[in-house]
Amino acid sequence: MAVFPPASGRAAAMPRLLDLDSRGELRAAHVRLVAQALGKSERTVWRWLAAAREDHRFARMESPHFTVTTEVRRLLALWGGNASRVHAELVQRAAEDPDTPAVPSLSTLHRAIRRDLTRGERAGLKSGEAARRAHDVFGQRPPTHRNAAWEGDHKHVPVEVDVEGELATPWVTWFIDCATKAITGVAVTAHAPSRDAVLASLRIAISRTEPFGPVGGLPGQIRVDRGKEFLCQAVTAAMGALAVPVTDLPAYSPHLKGTIEALNNAVEEMFLVSLPRYTGRQKISGGALADPDAPPLTYEAFVELLLDWMTWWNTRRRPSTLKGKTPIQAWQADATPLTDVSTGQLATFALEDDGRTYTITTNGVRWRRRDYLAPWMNGRTGTTEQQKPTTHRTDITMPNPHRQKPADHHEATQHRPHTPVIHPTRAKRQTPSPTPRHPTATTPHKTQPTPVQPHDAKPVKNNRRPSTDATSPHPTEGVMVRYRHSAARPRLHPAG
Incomplete structure (x- = not known):
C-alpha cells in the first residue's frame, strides 16, 4: 500500500x-525502491527523473484549461448558479467586445465549475447560505454532566390557535440540559416573547422544590443566541446574581447550540405538524391550505397538548446519545452534585426595583391606578415599603420585611415543566367570577385553586382592615401579586 499519493510522492x-545523482551514488535499486513505494513502474520513475534533470520539474505539467475566475463567480451568484445563463452572458459580451478573451464551450464551463467549486459553494450560489452550510462539517462537544450547560431559545409555533376570539401563533421559550436532553423550564406566550417569558422559564427551570423537579438547580452556564430578550439587563442581572454566566453565541450560528435547535425541530416534526391549522401543511392548487376551515385549538388546549408532549419527551423518549435511557433516567443516574436555590431567594427571583417607595394606606398600596392588599399589611398603615414589579408575569410583588415565607406561585407535576400562560391583552374590569377564561397555569394531575378576577368597583373607604384567613390552603403571606390578565392568583385582591 502506497503511503504517498502519486503526486505528492513524486514531489518528495x-x-x-537528484541529490544521489549529483553525487554519483544513484543506483537502479533506488529507482526500484521509489517505484514500489509509490505503486508506479520503474520506467515511470526514470521518466520523472529525466524531466527533473532537464528543467527541475518535480510535478506533472498541467495542460492549460479554463478556470472559474472572480468574474465568473460573480455571474454565477447573479444568475443563481445557472451555468447556461452565465455562458450566454459571456457569449454576448464577447460579441460586443472583440478584445474579450475567447469564451469556452458550455460543457467546458460546466467542467470548470465542478472542478473549481465545492458542492457547498455550488449549493450556496443556487439557494443561499443555509444550503451552503448543509455541506459543512461540524464538531460535537464532548459529553458532560448534568447542569454543566443549558441552552435556551424561542420557538415560533406554526399553528394558529384561538386567543380570546382571535387567531394567533404562540411562542415557546424553553431551556434544555445539554447532557441529559431534559427540558428544564418552559413558558408559552400568545405574543412575541420578551424578558418576562425568559425569566419565567428560568425560574421554573431552576426550582426543584414541589411541585417542580427533579430536574433543576443552577447550571454551569447558559448558551443563547443574540436574542435581545436573553441578553437584556434583567436576565443577565438575575443570572449574574447567582454567578451563572449567560454565553452570547455569534449570530446566525445555530450549530453552536445544537441541542436546543434539535428540540425546536423535533417539536415541529413530531408534534406540531399533527395539529389543526398547522401553517406548514401541504397546500393544494392555488396555494391554499388543505384544511383552511379546520376549527382552531383554544390557547389553553394547545398549552395542555404541548405539556403532554414535553412529558413524553422527558419520561418516554430514549435518545441514542443516552444509550437507552430517557432524559429523566439519565438525570437521576448522574451523581453530579446539584446547586439549589432556596425558596426564599426564588420568591424574589428576577424582580426589578423601580426605585420608588409606596405608603401603605387603609386601601393597601396604590400602583397604576389600582389598590393592592396583602394580609401582612394589617397594622402597618402609614409605613412605606419598597415596591418591586416583576417582569416575568407583569405582576407587582411586595416583599414582607417581617416574614420570609414565600407564596406558592406555581403548580406543576414532577416530570412535567410548568408553563405560565401569558396573555397579550390587558385585564378587563369585571365582577368576580369563579371560573376564569384563562387559567394562569396548566397542570394535568393537580387540581388548581379557583382564581379571582379583578374587581370592577372601588370599595368604600373605611377603617376596617382586610380580613385574612389563616386556614387558606394557599397562603400568600409575604407576597402580593396582581396579574394583568383576566385570571388572578387566589387570595390576592386588587381593588379599584
Whole structure:
C-alpha cells in the first residue's frame, strides 16, 4: 500500500534522487525502491527523473484549461448558479467586445465549475447560505454532566390557535440540559416573547422544590443566541446574581447550540405538524391550505397538548446519545452534585426595583391606578415599603420585611415543566367570577385553586382592615401579586 499519493510522492522522491545523482551514488535499486513505494513502474520513475534533470520539474505539467475566475463567480451568484445563463452572458459580451478573451464551450464551463467549486459553494450560489452550510462539517462537544450547560431559545409555533376570539401563533421559550436532553423550564406566550417569558422559564427551570423537579438547580452556564430578550439587563442581572454566566453565541450560528435547535425541530416534526391549522401543511392548487376551515385549538388546549408532549419527551423518549435511557433516567443516574436555590431567594427571583417607595394606606398600596392588599399589611398603615414589579408575569410583588415565607406561585407535576400562560391583552374590569377564561397555569394531575378576577368597583373607604384567613390552603403571606390578565392568583385582591 502506497503511503504517498502519486503526486505528492513524486514531489518528495525527485529531490532525493537528484541529490544521489549529483553525487554519483544513484543506483537502479533506488529507482526500484521509489517505484514500489509509490505503486508506479520503474520506467515511470526514470521518466520523472529525466524531466527533473532537464528543467527541475518535480510535478506533472498541467495542460492549460479554463478556470472559474472572480468574474465568473460573480455571474454565477447573479444568475443563481445557472451555468447556461452565465455562458450566454459571456457569449454576448464577447460579441460586443472583440478584445474579450475567447469564451469556452458550455460543457467546458460546466467542467470548470465542478472542478473549481465545492458542492457547498455550488449549493450556496443556487439557494443561499443555509444550503451552503448543509455541506459543512461540524464538531460535537464532548459529553458532560448534568447542569454543566443549558441552552435556551424561542420557538415560533406554526399553528394558529384561538386567543380570546382571535387567531394567533404562540411562542415557546424553553431551556434544555445539554447532557441529559431534559427540558428544564418552559413558558408559552400568545405574543412575541420578551424578558418576562425568559425569566419565567428560568425560574421554573431552576426550582426543584414541589411541585417542580427533579430536574433543576443552577447550571454551569447558559448558551443563547443574540436574542435581545436573553441578553437584556434583567436576565443577565438575575443570572449574574447567582454567578451563572449567560454565553452570547455569534449570530446566525445555530450549530453552536445544537441541542436546543434539535428540540425546536423535533417539536415541529413530531408534534406540531399533527395539529389543526398547522401553517406548514401541504397546500393544494392555488396555494391554499388543505384544511383552511379546520376549527382552531383554544390557547389553553394547545398549552395542555404541548405539556403532554414535553412529558413524553422527558419520561418516554430514549435518545441514542443516552444509550437507552430517557432524559429523566439519565438525570437521576448522574451523581453530579446539584446547586439549589432556596425558596426564599426564588420568591424574589428576577424582580426589578423601580426605585420608588409606596405608603401603605387603609386601601393597601396604590400602583397604576389600582389598590393592592396583602394580609401582612394589617397594622402597618402609614409605613412605606419598597415596591418591586416583576417582569416575568407583569405582576407587582411586595416583599414582607417581617416574614420570609414565600407564596406558592406555581403548580406543576414532577416530570412535567410548568408553563405560565401569558396573555397579550390587558385585564378587563369585571365582577368576580369563579371560573376564569384563562387559567394562569396548566397542570394535568393537580387540581388548581379557583382564581379571582379583578374587581370592577372601588370599595368604600373605611377603617376596617382586610380580613385574612389563616386556614387558606394557599397562603400568600409575604407576597402580593396582581396579574394583568383576566385570571388572578387566589387570595390576592386588587381593588379599584
